[in-house]
Amino acid sequence: MLLEARNLSVAFGGIKAVDEVSFGVAPGEIFTIIGPNGAGKTTIFNLVSRIYNPTGGDIFYGGQAITRVAPQAVARLGIARTFQNIELFDHASVVDNILVGCHVKVRSGILSELLFTPGVRRQEMEFRRKVEEIIEFLELEHHRDAPIASLSYGIRKVVEIGRALALGPKLLLLDEPSSGLNPEETEDMVHWIRDIRDDLGVTVIMVEHDMTLVRRVSDRVLALESGRVLALGDADQVISDPRVVRAYLGD
Numbered sequence: 001m002l003l004e005a006r007n008l009s010v011a012f013g014g015i016k017a018v019d020e021v022s023f024g025v026a027p028g029e030i031f032t033i034i035g036p037n038g039a040g041k042t043t044i045f046n047l048v049s050r051i052y053n054p055t056g057g058d059i060f061y062g063g064q065a066i067t068r069v070a071p072q073a074v075a076r077l078g079i080a081r082t083f084q085n086i087e088l089f090d091h092a093s094v095v096d097n098i099l100v101g102c103h104v105k106v107r108s109g110i111l112s113e114l115l116f117t118p119g120v121r122r123q124e125m126e127f128r129r130k131v132e133e134i135i136e137f138l139e140l141e142h143h144r145d146a147p148i149a150s151l152s153y154g155i156r157k158v159v160e161i162g163r164a165l166a167l168g169p170k171l172l173l174l175d176e177p178s179s180g181l182n183p184e185e186t187e188d189m190v191h192w193i194r195d196i197r198d199d200l201g202v203t204v205i206m207v208e209h210d211m212t213l214v215r216r217v218s219d220r221v222l223a224l225e226s227g228r229v230l231a232l233g234d235a236d237q238v239i240s241d242p243r244v245v246r247a248y249l250g251d
């Protein structure tokens with residue numbers, strides 16, 4: 001397994017947002033977490049990306065426990081994410097926003113960065129090349145120099161994915177990739193998610209409400225309700241599970 005959660009729990013003021021949740025994600029899988037509002041989906045992302053500390057259980061990545069490592073260390077290990085509400089620099093260009101993603105991974109000292117040593121310069125060139133590759137991959141050429149604020153919501157979501165890819169991740173966490181998108185943009189998103197896995201070999205875990213998207217791209221699905229596992233398995237099987245249908249209808 002590339003990522004494994006074992007009996008993962010977190011409580012906020014006595015409320016168990018995530019309660020003894022266990023699941024594993026295999027390399028190359030597209031794994032989706034579904035569930036009604038407040039079920040604990042984003043909280044699981046915040047636990048994996050180490051924004052929250054669990055109150056119980058463990059998280060393993062490539063067999064190594066990451067339950068207590070710092071968020072920056074998680075990024076360096078190759079776990080990247082996007083957010084439910086896009087978090088980009090609105091007045092910077094597409095190129096510059098994606099470039100930020102490259103810098104998350106570097107550890108060159110502040111002094112060598114200030115002096116702009118040959119090593120740093122080489123690295124900067126390498127980053128620029130990487131950004132161009134991502135821009136081409138995500139077909140953002142037309143928007144490369146545009147400030148984020150001037151772009152449609154759909155394009156911004158793709159840029160945010162580009163920034164996450166700049167980290168060179170093995171695992172990509174996508175928080176509601178279709179939220180705020182129109183049907184045409186959602187259709188494009190289906191293709192981006194598949195291409196990221198098929199062409200770049202990146203394992204994807206996503207949180208998603210749009211069941212058409214979930215069904216079309218997911219290998220396996222984890223359904224949560226009130227912080228607990230309701231169902232886990234094949235996408236079609238979980239989506240049509242009567243307990244899952246009931247949980248959504250009660251939402």
Ligand SMILES: Nc1ncnc2c1ncn2[C@@H]1O[C@H](COP(=O)(O)OP(=O)(O)OP(=O)(O)O)[C@@H](O)[C@H]1O
Pocket residue numbers: 012015017035036037038039040041042043044
């Ligand atoms: N930092 C926090 N402090 C207090 N409560 C929190 C915190 N983060 C999450 N929660 C609570 O944990 C529960 C799960 O929230 P979470 O955001 O994970 O749900 P979700 O399944 O992602 O919902 P949605 O579909 O609405 O995004 C909710 O009751 C929420 O209020």
